[in-house]
Each structure stands twice: as structure tokens, then as C-alpha cells.
Amino acid sequence: MARNARCQSLYSIRTTLMMTMLACLVHFAAGGLAHATPLPMPAVSGPLVSPSPFQFPAGPLGNLDLTGVMSGVGVWQNHPVTGNRTTWTDISNGQIFIQKTHGLIQFFLQAGAYNIPALGTPLLSTGSTLSDYYGALPQAYLKIVPSQAFSVLIGKLPTLIGSEYTFTFENMNIQRGLLWNQENAVTRGIQVNYGVDALSASLSWNDGFYSNRFSWLSGELSYAINGTSSIAFIGMGNLGTTKYESTATPLYQNNSDIYNLIYTYTSGPWIVQPYLQYTYVPMDAAIGVRRATATQGAAILASYHFAPHIFIAARGEYISDTGSATDGAVNLLYGPGSRAWSITITPTYQDQAFFARAEFSFVETAGYTSGDVFGRQGNRPTQARILLEAGFFF
Numbered sequence: 001m002a003r004n005a006r007c008q009s010l011y012s013i014r015t016t017l018m019m020t021m022l023a024c025l026v027h028f029a030a031g032g033l034a035h036a037t038p039l040p041m042p043a044v045s046g047p048l049v050s051p052s053p054f055q056f057p058a059g060p061l062g063n064l065d066l067t068g069v070m071s072g073v074g075v076w077q078n079h080p081v082t083g084n085r086t087t088w089t090d091i092s093n094g095q096i097f098i099q100k101t102h103g104l105i106q107f108f109l110q111a112g113a114y115n116i117p118a119l120g121t122p123l124l125s126t127g128s129t130l131s132d133y134y135g136a137l138p139q140a141y142l143k144i145v146p147s148q149a150f151s152v153l154i155g156k157l158p159t160l161i162g163s164e165y166t167f168t169f170e171n172m173n174i175q176r177g178l179l180w181n182q183e184n185a186v187t188r189g190i191q192v193n194y195g196v197d198a199l200s201a202s203l204s205w206n207d208g209f210y211s212n213r214f215s216w217l218s219g220e221l222s223y224a225i226n227g228t229s230s231i232a233f234i235g236m237g238n239l240g241t242t243k244y245e246s247t248a249t250p251l252y253q254n255n256s257d258i259y260n261l262i263y264t265y266t267s268g269p270w271i272v273q274p275y276l277q278y279t280y281v282p283m284d285a286a287i288g289v290r291r292a293t294a295t296q297g298a299a300i301l302a303s304y305h306f307a308p309h310i311f312i313a314a315r316g317e318y319i320s321d322t323g324s325a326t327d328g329a330v331n332l333l334y335g336p337g338s339r340a341w342s343i344t345i346t347p348t349y350q351d352q353a354f355f356a357r358a359e360f361s362f363v364e365t366a367g368y369t370s371g372d373v374f375g376r377q378g379n380r381p382t383q384a385r386i387l388l389e390a391g392f393f394f
Contacts, residue, residue, distance in 0.1 A: 044170050047303045054394075061100060069169050069393050076386045079380040093114055105143075114129065114167055117175045154190045184258075189206025205217060209253055235259045258277070260277055275300075278295070281294070291323055291328035298317070298319075316343050322337065333365075341364055343362050355390065355392065358388055359387040
């Protein structure tokens with residue numbers, strides 16, 4: 001990263017932390033102001049639970065809701081790639097969330113510092129994550145709600161695809177998984193939502209992997225089977241060809257089709273979520289794809305409320321891609337024709353606003369291309385990590 005970009009990122013982090021600490025002081029000092037029930041945004045799949053928001057009057061806007069999260073993470077890993085170290089510490093979250101959740105015109109603003117560690121990929125500093133991905137305002141959108149069943153979102157939106165959310169505190173595990181690496185996270189565009197009884201649907205026109213080229217169509221259809229189970233089918237794809245690429249916009253994934261089938265079971269102490277993933281990159285000489293290439297993946301995520309304040313979460317995954325190094329297939333994983341599996345275990349402690357988590361993960365690859373996996377030379381087929389994350393909600 002250029003020196004001025006690095007300085008700008010560090011300035012953004014310092015500014016964000018000052019904003020977050022100020023919000024904390026306001027929150028804890030304002031004991032006499034109203035507190036509402038927990039909000040649907042930012043979405044948290046569990047086991048962590050965000051507290052009720054601090055609600056404050058904002059003149060003609062009415063009452064606004066304020067929440068936030070502050071946390072840090074430490075990592076040990078073997079076989080680090082070039083540019084990574086064996087041990088690493090950083091801010092994982094320093095974010096505030098301001099939103100209006102009533103009336104015809106609503107909005108959601110998410111501001112601050114964040115890190116997005118993911119299995120099988122190099123670790124980035126929080127400063128590099130902000131500058132290379134979604135900036136200090138990663139999600140921000142206007143929401144028009146003409147009726148309880150219908151709404152329209154416009155702005156920087158969370159993706160519809162996938163079983164895992166983007167930020168560490170939102171998920172069962174600290175790191176995102178192997179399947180998540182094939183999916184987008186934040187997208188700019190417009191989204192229409194409609195829900196009636198047990199059925200809900202969403203349709204979005206957007207820029208896919210944050211490309212700022214609006215050629216993607218996304219859709220989700222979900223059905224609540226009963227009070228404990230639901231199933232969702234999600235699909236998205238690029239209707240054209242996008243040659244632009246960046247850290248947040250990988251060339252081949254940004255010209256792909258992605259499909260998920262997700263089942264969710266929630267009952268008592270259990271959250272269980274198995275899902276399937278299929279991605280497809282069609283042949284396209286304009287971006288150097290001489291042979292259509294696909295990935296197939298499956299995962300299961302689960303969380304169990306083990307004891308008061310204590311949860312244990314786990315994730316198992318398998319993914320493979322098609323083709324070989326000699327038939328023109330592109331690299332979507334660890335070389336054409338490669339495959340990988342992973343296991344992640346995350347014990348979690350939460351007492352009101354405070355939370356602490358430990359995590360062990362292991363990734364093993366096969367059929368890989370030397371230079372595309374782990375270690376300084378990119379020829380180590382496995383990687384293990386141990387993470388510790390601690391922080392608090394406000």
C-alpha cells in the first residue's frame with residue numbers, strides 16, 4: 001500500500017475509534033433515555049446476542065437507534081504466506097450503527113473499523129481491509145417501507161447470497177469459511193423485499209463483488225416450514241462481462257453465477273445450518289476464461305448453548321473446483337482441479353455486553369497447484385490457526 005493510503009487508513013481507524021468511544025460514553029451516561037428491543041440490523045446469526053439499542057430523539061427524523069461493537073483479535077498460524085506472520089493482533093471491530101426503523105422512510109448506517117479474517121486466505125491488517133474493501137462506511141442504505149409486507153432498499157447493501165454474514169461478531173465463528181470465499185459480501189444497488197405469511201422473497205439489481213458496474217441480478221426465496229425450521233434458495237449472477245478487478249472484486253468470481261440452498265434449524269440450545277453451494281464461471285475470452293469452470297461445496301454450521309453464558313460453535317466444509325492445469329480452466333480455489341476441507345471450533349462466552357471467543361481452525365488442500373497454497377513458497381497443503389477475540393457491545 002502506498003504511504004499516503006496507509007496514513008489515510010490509520011487516520012480512518014483513529015477517527016472511528018474516537019467516534020466509537022464517544023458513542024460508548026453517551027450510551028452509558030444516558031441512563032434516563034429510552035431503550036428499545038433488539039434490532040434486526042446488523043444481522044447476528046448467533047450465538048452472540050447484541051443488546052437493546054440506545055434510542056435518542058433526532059428532531060424531524062424522530063427517534064433513532066444507536067448500537068455498536070468494539071473488539072480485538074489475536075491470531076497464531078502455521079505456514080504463513082509471504083507477507084503474513086506467525087502471530088498477529090489487530091482491531092476486529094470498532095463500529096457504530098445508527099438507524100431509523102419506523103415510518104415510510106427509514107435508513108441504516110454502519111461506520112467504523114473492521115477486519116474480515118477468512119480460512120485459507122492471507123490475513124490483512126485492519127487498515128488494509130478498510131482501504132482495500134468497503135471503506136469506513138461499509139454498509140449504508142435508505143429503506144422505503146410503504147407497507148409491512150413490502151420494502152425497497154437503496155445503497156450499500158449486505159449480499160443476499162451465503163449462510164455467513166461479513167463481520168466477525170455476526171457469526172458463529174470468528175473467521176469466515178471456505179465457501180464464503182467464493183461469495184460476495186457488500187454490494188451497491190437496489191433491493192425489493194416482499195413477505196407474506198411463511199413465504200418471503202427478495203430481488204436485487206447490483207454491482208456484484210463491489211465492482212461499481214451494475215450488471216448483477218440477485219434473488220432469494222425462503223419459506224418458514226414451522227417455528228423451528230426454514231429453507232432458502234438464493235441465486236445471483238453477472239448478466240454481462242466485467243473486466244474490472246481489485247482486492248474486493250476478484251475477476252473470475254465477479255463474472256460468475258452463484259447458487260445456495262440453505263436449511264436452518266433453531267430450537268432450544270441448538271442452531272444448525274447445513275447448506276450447499278454451486279458457482280459457475282462461463283467461458284469468456286474477454287477475461288481469459290478458455291474453459292467454463294465451476295465449484296461445488298457443502299458446509300454445516302452449528303451452535304449449542306452449553307451452559308449459562310457459554311456456547312460452542314463448529315463448522316465443517318468441503319469444496320472443490322473443476323478442470324485441470326492443462327485444460328484451460330481458471331483457478332477458483334488452490335489451482336484448477338483443487339479441493340479443500342476445513343474444520344472450525346469456536347467456544348464462546350458472553351455476559352451481557354461483554355464477549356470472549358477462542359477458535360481453532362484447520363484447512364487441508366489436495367490437487368493443488370504449487371505456489372497457490374500455504375507457506376512462504378506456497379507449497380504447504382495445510383494450515384492451522386488459533387484465534388482469540390474479546391470485546392463488548394453497546
